[in-house]
Amino acid sequence: MDKTIAIVTGASGGLGREFVKLLSKEKKLSEIWVVARNAQKLQQLAEEFGTKIRPIAKDLSDNVQRKELSAMIAEERAAIQYLINNAGYAKFCSYDDLSVEESINMINLNISAVVALGLYCIPYMKPGSHIINIASQASFQPLPYQNIYSSTKAFVRNYTRALNVELKDRRITATAVCPGWIDTGLYERGLIGAKKAASNFAGMVQPDVVAARAMRDARRGKDISVYGAHVKGAHFASKLLPQKVMMKLWLKQQHLK
Structure with missing residues (x-):
């Protein structure tokens, strides 16, 4: 393992790009593998x-392509300093606005790819x-009209x-980053014109501050990274209030019935 690398999925824009920007300043990294669908x-x-x-x-929603990446990792045999699983997406809609294939694809990318890349x-x-x-x-609560997305993020x-x-004995840290609304392209893909969907994006922040906080928290060995007063308040409330109450508050905030 003469080479030290970082791997960033969902790297082509938004939060992923900000992680790449931060990692590019780390002298000990020989390479940064940036993974996404858009080659350009x-x-x-x-x-x-x-x-x-x-x-x-x-x-990375495709198991065959995940295995191809696994083969590249095995062939390179480089020391992996960072794995940043950022690839994922949301759909803001009701359960019946999505096909079965679209629903399963979201689960494959948001969950299966995260687990597979970690194990690789x-x-x-x-x-x-x-x-x-x-x-x-x-991930803090069930979200009606984002039911699959919120469930995948809870996982x-x-x-x-x-x-x-489980990784403490190996002195490897795993950190779950739990941002609120971030000003990225996730909304362009998430808003599909559904009759019932999230529309109130209160507390939106820029991706650079979330990425910087996540990197700091990971280096401090934290298992969860939460940025901003708005999200911290929601995290605290989710520990105190029943999930039924949290769902009602969410629906009221989003003007949904």
């Missing part, structure tokens, strides 16, 4: 951040390495925090 956007990252960037165009990478991680999995404020949060305990 990945190439733009390489042009912007330099020769450390290795673009890898893969659709952990054997190549040394003490002091970090896994950063992007969950969401949506990511619980899985990551439990994994962090």
Whole structure:
């Protein structure tokens, strides 16, 4: 393991791009593998951040393509300092606005890819390495009209925090990042014109501050990273109030019935 690398999924824009920007400043990293579906956007990252960037165009909702990435990792046998599982998406709508295929695809990307990439990478991680999995404020409670997304992010949060305990003996940390609304392209994909959907994006922040906080919290060994007073308030409330009450508050906030 002569080479030290970082792997960032969902790297082509938004929060993923901000992680790439931060990692590009780390001298100990030989390469940063940037993974997303859009090869052109990945190439733009390489042009912007330099020769450390290795673009890898893969659709991580596809198990075959995940295995292709696994084979690349095994062949390289590099030390993986960071794995940042950022790939994922939401649909703001009712259960019957999505096909079965679309619903399962969301689960495959938001959950299956996170688990698979972690299992592929952990054997190549040394003490002091970090896994950063992007969950969401949506993980704090069930969210009607975002039912699959919020459920997948609850999985990511619980899985990551439990994994962090299991990896303590290896001195590898796993951190679940739980941001609220971030000003990224997630909304362009999430808003599909459904009759009932989220419309109040209170407390929206820029992705750079979330990425910076996540990196700091990971280095401090925290198993969860929560940025901003708005999200911290929601996190605290979710510990005190029954989920039925939290769902009612969500519906009222979003002007949904």
